[in-house]
Amino acid sequence: xxxxxxxxxxxxxxxxxxxxxxxxxxxxxxxxxxxxxxxxxxxxxxxxxxxxxxxxxxxxxxxxxxxxxxxxxxxxxxxxxxxxxxxxxxxxxxxxxxxxxxxxxxxxxxxxxxxxxxxxxxxxxxxxxxxxxxxxxxxxxxxxxxxxxxxxxxxxxxxxxxxxxxxxxxxxxxxxxxxxxxxxxxxxxxxxxxxxxxxxxxxxxxxxxxxxxxxxxxxxxxxxxxxxxxxxxxxxxxxxxxxxxxxxxxxxxxxxxxxxxxxxxxxxxxxxxxxxxxxxxxxxxxxxxxxxxxxxxxxxxxxxxxxxxxxxxxxxxxxxxxxxxxxxxxxxxxxxxxxxxxxxxxxxxxxxxxxxxxxxxxxxxxxxxxxxxxxxxxxxxxxxxxxxxxxxxxxxxxxxxxxxxxxxxxxxxxxxxxxxxxxxxxxxxxxxxxxxxxxxxxxxxxxxxxxxxxxxxxxxxxxxxxxxxxxxxxxxxxxxxxxxxxxxxxxxxxxxxxxxxxxxxxxxxxxxxxxxxxxxxxxxxxxxxxxxxxxxxxxxxxxxxxxxxxxxxxxxxxxxxxxxxxxxxxxxxxxxxxxxxxxxxxxxxxxxxxxxxxxxxxxxxxxxxxxxxxxxxxxxxxxxxxxxxxxxxxxxxxxxxxxxxxxxxxxxxxxxxxxxxxxxxxxxxxxxxxxxxxxxxxxxxxxxxxxxxxxxxxxxxxxxxxxxxxxxxxxxxxxxxxxxxxxxxxxxxxxxxxxxxxxxxxxxxxxxxxxxxxxxxxxxxxxxxxxxxxxxxxxxxxxxxxxxxxxxxxxxxxxxxxxxxxxxxxxxxxxx
Amino acid sequence: xxxxxxxxxxxxxxxxxxxxxxxxxxxxxxxxxxxxxxxxxxxxxxxxxxxxxxxxxxxxxxxxxxxxxxxxxxxxxxxxxxxxxxxxxxxxxxxxxxxxxxxxxxxxx
Numbered sequence: 001x002x003x004x005x006x007x008x009x010x011x012x013x014x015x016x017x018x019x020x021x022x023x024x025x026x027x028x029x030x031x032x033x034x035x036x037x038x039x040x041x042x043x044x045x046x047x048x049x050x051x052x053x054x055x056x057x058x059x060x061x062x063x064x065x066x067x068x069x070x071x072x073x074x075x076x077x078x079x080x081x082x083x084x085x086x087x088x089x090x091x092x093x094x095x096x097x098x099x100x101x102x103x104x105x106x107x108x109x110x111x112x113x114x115x116x117x118x119x120x121x122x123x124x125x126x127x128x129x130x131x132x133x134x135x136x137x138x139x140x141x142x143x144x145x146x147x148x149x150x151x152x153x154x155x156x157x158x159x160x161x162x163x164x165x166x167x168x169x170x171x172x173x174x175x176x177x178x179x180x181x182x183x184x185x186x187x188x189x190x191x192x193x194x195x196x197x198x199x200x201x202x203x204x205x206x207x208x209x210x211x212x213x214x215x216x217x218x219x220x221x222x223x224x225x226x227x228x229x230x231x232x233x234x235x236x237x238x239x240x241x242x243x244x245x246x247x248x249x250x251x252x253x254x255x256x257x258x259x260x261x262x263x264x265x266x267x268x269x270x271x272x273x274x275x276x277x278x279x280x281x282x283x284x285x286x287x288x289x290x291x292x293x294x295x296x297x298x299x300x301x302x303x304x305x306x307x308x309x310x311x312x313x314x315x316x317x318x319x320x321x322x323x324x325x326x327x328x329x330x331x332x333x334x335x336x337x338x339x340x341x342x343x344x345x346x347x348x349x350x351x352x353x354x355x356x357x358x359x360x361x362x363x364x365x366x367x368x369x370x371x372x373x374x375x376x377x378x379x380x381x382x383x384x385x386x387x388x389x390x391x392x393x394x395x396x397x398x399x400x401x402x403x404x405x406x407x408x409x410x411x412x413x414x415x416x417x418x419x420x421x422x423x424x425x426x427x428x429x430x431x432x433x434x435x436x437x438x439x440x441x442x443x444x445x446x447x448x449x450x451x452x453x454x455x456x457x458x459x460x461x462x463x464x465x466x467x468x469x470x471x472x473x474x475x476x477x478x479x480x481x482x483x484x485x486x487x488x489x490x491x492x493x494x495x496x497x498x499x500x501x502x503x504x505x506x507x508x509x510x511x512x513x514x515x516x517x518x519x520x521x522x523x524x525x526x527x528x529x530x531x532x533x534x535x536x537x538x539x540x541x542x543x544x545x546x547x548x549x550x551x552x553x554x555x556x557x558x559x560x561x562x563x564x565x566x567x568x569x570x571x572x573x574x575x576x577x578x579x580x581x582x583x584x585x586x587x588x589x590x591x592x593x594x595x596x597x598x599x600x601x602x603x604x605x606x607x608x609x610x611x612x613x614x615x616x617x618x619x620x621x622x623x624x625x626x627x628x629x630x631x632x633x634x635x636x637x638x639x640x641x642x643x644x645x646x647x648x649x650x651x652x653x654x655x656x657x658x659x660x661x662x663x664x665x666x667x668x669x670x671x672x673x674x675x676x677x678x679x680x681x682x683x684x685x686x687x688x689x690x691x692x693x694x695x696x697x698x699x700x701x702x703x704x705x706x707x708x709x710x711x712x713x714x715x716x717x718x719x720x721x722x723x724x725x726x727x728x729x730x731x732x733x734x735x736x737x738x739x740x741x742x743x744x745x746x747x748x749x750x751x752x753x754x755x756x757x758x759x760x761x762x763x764x765x766x767x768x769x770x771x772x773x774x775x776x777x778x779x780x781x782x783x784x785x786x787x788x789x790x791x792x793x794x795x796x797x798x799x800x801x802x803x804x805x806x807x808x809x810x811x812x813x814x815x816x
Numbered sequence: 817x818x819x820x821x822x823x824x825x826x827x828x829x830x831x832x833x834x835x836x837x838x839x840x841x842x843x844x845x846x847x848x849x850x851x852x853x854x855x856x857x858x859x860x861x862x863x864x865x866x867x868x869x870x871x872x873x874x875x876x877x878x879x880x881x882x883x884x885x886x887x888x889x890x891x892x893x894x895x896x897x898x899x900x901x902x903x904x905x906x907x908x909x910x911x912x913x914x915x916x917x918x919x920x921x922x923x924x925x
Contacts, residue, residue, distance in 0.1 A: 519831060519849040522871040522878030522885070545831040549869040549880040557880050561866040799829075806823050806834040806845060 002030045005302065006091055006099050008081045008246065009107035010035035012044055013275035013291040015062055017105065020299030022071055028303065031073045032099050034091070037130055038078035040064055044130070045288055045423070045455055048320045051134050051162030053500025084250035086268055103270055103302060106247055106258060110240035110276040110286070115150065119212030125234045128159045140233040141166035148172075148221045148231040150209055152179040154319060156237035157196060161321040163233070164201050167502055171229055172196070173207040173221065175238075183317040183328040187344075188351050188367040195324045195349070204229075242277040242284050257284040262309045264298040274298045280310055287315045288423045288455060296425075316377060316422055318370075327373035330363030330380055331355065338362070343394045352394055359387045372396035374462070375410075378418050411465045420462050423455035428466060435470050443467065484523035486515050491744035495531055504536050506543055520546075527745035530632065533668050534740050537782035544799065550630035553802060554790045555612055563612060564605040566629035567619050568665065571639040571657035571677075572600025581622030589615055599636030599674065601627055613803055616791035625665075625789040632746070633668045634675070634736075637661040638686065642679030642696065651696035653679035656725055660732060666787040667779070670743030670752070673736065688716045691749040692732055697721075701728040705735060705761075706753040714750055717758055720766040734765050734775035741778075817905065817918030824911050825853065833868040833877070838917065843904055844868035845913065846888050848875055853913055854888035855906040861886075861899030 007014045010033050018031070041063040049055040068075045079093035084104070092098045112127035114120050124140065126133050137159070140147070144167040149160045152174030164170045172179075178189030179196070193203050208224040212234055220230040242257035253259040253267035257279030264272045264280075274294040276286055285291055293310060300308040316329040332355050334340075343352040350368035354361055354376060361380040366373055375397040379386060392399045397410050414420075416429035434440065434449050443464060447454040453463045467475045482488050489497070494513065503509045506528050510520060520528065525546035532540040544552050555563035569578070582602055586594055592606040607615055616626075628635060637660050640646065642653030657677040676687035677694040687693030689709040693716050695702040700723040707716035719735065722728050738761065743752045753761060764771045794803075828834045828847040835858055836843040842858035844867045852875065858868045865881030875888045885894040891903040905916035 517874055519873050521873045522883065525871060525873065545829060545872065548871065553869075557866075557869060559863065559881065561864075561869070801827065801829070801834065805837050805842075806827055 003028065003102040004100060005029035005031045005103050005105070006101035007031070007033045007105045007107060008091065009033075009109055009275065009277075010037070010041050010075065011107060011109050011275055012041065012062070012288060013109075013295050014105060014107040015041040016292050016295035017107075017274055017299045017302075018071075018073070020296055021302055024299060024305045025303035029103070031071070032101075033068075033073060033075045034079045034081045034093055034097075034099075035075060035077050036080040037132070039131065040068070040075070040077075042131065043455060045320070047128070047131065047134050048158035048162055050131075051137060051159065052165040053162075054496065057131065081246060084246060084271075086250055086271070089270070101270075103272065105298065105302075106252075106266070106271060106273045106277060107275040108243040108246055108277045111243045112236065113239040113241050114236055115209060115238055117209055117211050119214060119218075120236075122212055122214045122218050122234075123216070124214070124218030124232060125212055125236065128155050128235055128237045129240075137163060137233065137235065138166065141168050143232060144168060145232040146171070146230055147233040147235065148229055149235045149237060150221070151237035151239070152176070152203065152205070153182070153237065153239070154180065154317065156235070157192075158320055159235050159237050160196070160201050161199060161324075163235070164199055165500060168233070170200075171202040171204060171231070173209060173223070173229075174203070174205045175208055177205050179203065179205070180317075180319075180326075184326065184367070185332050185353060185365050187353070188326065188328070188365050191349060191351055191367045192319075192324065192326060240276065240286060242279065244277060247273070247277070255279055255282075262297070262311070263301045263307075264294055264310065265301065272298050272301065281312060283312060285315075287317070289313075289315045289425055292424055313381070314377075316373060325366075325368060325370045327366040327370035328364065329373070329377050330361070332363040332365050341390075341394045354394060356386070359385050359390075361386065374419065374422075374459075375414075378415065381419075408465060408469055411462070411469055420466065421450075421452040421455070421459045424451040426450050426452040431463065431466050432470050435467065441471060441474055483527060484521055486510075486517040486520050486524050487513060489513060491527065491747075494528070495535075495742075495744075498531055498535055504532065504539055506532065506546060522548075526551075530668060530670065530745050534782070537785045551632070553609065553612060554616075554626050554628075554630060554794065555607065556630045558605065560606075562606045562608055564603050564629070565607050565612070565615055565619075566597065566601055566603045566627040567624035568627040568661075569601040570661050571637055571654050573639075573654060573658065574602075578622060578624070581619065581624070585615055585618045588618065591615075597629070597636075599629075600638050601629075601636060603629070610803055610805075613794050613800075617795045620789075620792050620795055624791075626791045628665065631668070632671050633666070634661070634664045634673050636674060638674070638676035638690070640677075640679045640684040642677075646679055648682060649679035649696070650698050651679055651701065651725075653677040653685065653694070653696050656694065656696075656701075656728065657685075659725070660729060663729060664733065664736065664779075664783075666789075667736070667740070667783060668786065669736065669740050671746050671748045673739075673749065675732070689713070690716065692735065694728060694732070699723065701725070703728060703731050703735075706750040706758070708748060708750045710748075712750070717753070719758075719762060730772060730776050731765060733779050734772040735761070737775040737779040738764060740782075741775075817916045819907070819914040819916050822913050822915050825851070825908060825913060826911075827913075828853070831872045833870075833872060835866070835868045836915065842866070842868070843915070844877075845906065845915070846872055846877060848872060848888070853906050853908050855904035855915055856886070856888060856891050857901040857904070859901060860884055861893060861901055862897065867901070 043060040043062050046055055046060040079095050081091050082094045083092045090098050090100045112129045126136050141163055146169045147163045149156050149172045152172050160170045160172045178186045179192050197203055210224045211222045213220045213222055218234050220228045222228050244254045244258055247258040248254045258266055258273040258277050259279050260266050260273050264274055266273050275291050297308045297310045314330050316327055319326050339356045341354045353365045355363035360383045364376040386393055414428050417427045419427050431450055431452055440446050453460040481490055483491055501512055503512055509528055526548055529543050529546040550556050555565050589611050591604045595603045597603045637657040639654045639657030643649040673691045675692045676685040676690045678685040678687040679696045681695055687695055689707040693704040702721045703719045704716035705719050708714040739749055739752055831849050833844050833846045836845055843855050844858035845855045847853055858866055860867055860879040862884045865879040867877050867879055869880045870877040876885050878885050884897050887894050891901045893899045907914050
């Protein structure tokens with residue numbers, strides 16, 4: 001009979017434990033999890049990137065809902081366990097669920113320590129512990145007002161950096177004389193303070209908080225000195241305490257944490273404990289590596305497979321603030337029996353210190369350049385006698401024994417059991433052997449199989465080098481193609497940073513993202529202009545000088561410097577009046593060529609630039625607006641005649657096409673967007689090679705997308721089927737908006753879809769009505785600023801200079 | 817050489833260009849990001865594209881037809897392409913733009 005395993009808590013440690021357990025003994029337990037947080041297991045280490053905007057919640061989920069279903073695990077979200085009855089072997093949640101267990105794992109984690117000062121409970125005082133805290137901070141940060149972070153440790157500084165990225169004016173209060181004093185010596189702490197202050201964050205050391213002030217909400221922080229620092233948000237990040245309430249009430253042995261032996265078993269043989277709530281050998285842990293080690297040991301214990309024991313190991317500290325590199329491990333206090341080797345490079349902001357005892361490394365502090373951290377750690381772990389390399393030790397691995405400075409040589413020289421990923425305890429040989437066994441060729445695969453670089457990601461470079469070494473030419477790291485020569489950043493990074501840093505003008509983007517040229521080039525400027533138009537529709541002022549000539553003069557330049565003019569014909573439908581007006585314009589301006597386009601409208605070719613405003617004025621009088629035939633935007637919606645005329649038509653395809661075009665015209669997109677609506681599967685409007693196509697059927701509307709008929713030819717894929725015109729419109733608009741927000745400039749929908757994956761697009765647009773509605777609403781909002789006919793604007797005199805030469809030269813005007 | 821006053825610096829948009837018609841053909845007058853004024857023939861050495869219609873960046877313009885990049889200082893094509901257009905003398909005095917058209921005029925008369 002399967003035994004019942006109940007787990008209290010759904011953080012990273014029990015999540016990892018389950019992965020090991022399911023691998024070792026997949027059917028042994030019937031598993032139930034109670035999670036006080038109303039969500040699945042996510043990567044808590046990545047909260048800081050979520051706060052700073054570098055990642056989204058979806059990206060840090062470790063186990064999605066599907067994972068629990070796949071493994072037959074019952075997950076109670078938002079259930080806090082309030083009692084354990086050890087005699088009856090049951091637990092009870094605050095929502096009244098009672099569950100019996102054969103084995104129980106307590107993984108209640110930790111609670112933030114709140115300093116007991118007056119005002120600590122005011123609204124606007126937050127801790128920094130889970131996603132709810134981050135969400136609350138993001139809301140507070142929208143005000144762009146002042147924040148005080150109490151605590152200059154790892155969490156406090158990450159919170160401060162994130163809030164500063166979000167535009168808040170941040171002050172960090174730290175009670176000790178230097179920052180992160182538990183991990184850094186004073187010299188590195190000082191450099192860290194400088195680096196933090198360079199980001200515009202104010203740092204106050206030796207600052208004791210006396211009270212948090214405010215009437216009904218936070219207004220400021222008062223220091224012992226009487227000084228008051230105004231703040232609309234206070235984040236307390238002074239430390240964590242193991243959460244032992246439940247275990248204490250259940251009568252388990254508890255000291256600082258829940259006491260376990262080195263097999264993770266508590267004083268009750270049927271109850272185990274893992275994670276931050278656990279105390280083992282007098283130690284409690286907060287970093288992920290030892291917690292994952294606990295998970296491994298507990299899984300082995302539950303599976304009964306092997307006699308694994310938990311052994312303490314020092315874990316290196318790293319700070320996840322982009323651009324600040326620090327690494328510290330072991331013991332770095334001064335002492336009579338200790339020596340130290342120090343390297344300082346003040347101008348480069350580099351500080352390295354290695355602490356020795358009996359010619360062996362016992363501690364390392366690195367700031368500014370941390371690549372050699374794992375190597376120092378390796379020497380420390382193995383207690384290598386360094387007398388032979390003492391003179392060059394501090395310069396790092398590359399300088400040892402004439403080893404070349406080729407970074408790959410350094411990796412090749414790493415011992416097989418050298419630890420590569422500290423978070424997940426993965427050593428070099430694990431990676432190389434899995435690559436060989438399973439024939440892995442991508443970083444994603446290596447992550448999935450070994451977990452290396454799957455947590456905080458700081459070892460990604462190292463893992464990639466190992467892959468290069470193992471696979472040789474077989475490995476092509478996914479190099480990010482820079483946007484252009486003006487920057488090293490790729491399109492995605494630029495888009496993400498525009499949002500994350502609230503960059504709202506092209507000069508601001510170039511300044512903040514350290515463009516290498518003064519004002520960009522013809523590749524990056526139009527791309528940036530589009531990203532800003534798409535991301536800040538209400539605020540950004542379109543920069544015409546960053547638009548390609550066609551979009552600047554709303555016509556297509558031809559090889560002889562004349563232009564072609566295409567008025568909009570909604571859904572390809574026209575009338576005698578419209579045709580007459582076009583004929584008149586052609587005559588009046590002696591336009592040399594008139595042609596029907598592939599998108600069911602009429603193109604007038606060979607118009608002289610000076611004539612453009614007058615041509616538009618005449619067309620405008622007949623009711624025409626610009627057809628945007630030149631635009632990285634919505635072009636045409638091609639239609640067939642549908643039920644109006646066709647004996648096969650199933651729906652009003654013409655009407656739907658006109659409706660879509662009237663709804664969406666004027667919107668800018670990463671590349672051109674062509675659509676079509678066919679009234680039946682005979683598909684006369686050729687909807688199945690368009691960016692977005694609709695095939696009407698008896699039961700409704702089949703929405704297609706990601707087709708192409710240009711440089712590439714590709715049939716569409718089906719996104720989904722809907723019953724009504726309203727739904728069809730909503731899906732198409734939401735899809736377009738998703739593409740507008742994620743596409744790289746000049747990347748057509750089919751390429752974007754290939755990159756993102758149809759499943760993901762379906763998940764967001766078809767399966768998730770809330771997301772679909774949100775995309776739809778954002779599109780509608782941006783249309784408020786986009787549906788302005790550029791032709792009539794021009795006719796009324798906007799930027800007139802564009803169409804006339806500068807003053808004609810007459811000979812009398814010669815200045816001398 | 818004769819200097820012609822063709823207008824003021826603000827007649828040309830920043831990072832933009834205007835076109836100047838002469839009897840010898842069109843001249844493109846540019847105003848860069850740093851407010852420097854340049855004038856070159858409005859005729860790309862590649863296929864004759866109107867350079868005045870291109871995107872201006874640094875002291876260069878990208879031709880709207882096939883993306884050749886032309887230096888406004890030397891008139892030479894930058895990057896892998898080979899070719900050049902004539903540069904026209906130009907100077908700014910008290911916010912007015914003066915273009916030197918000696919040869920052209922001589923040829924025109």
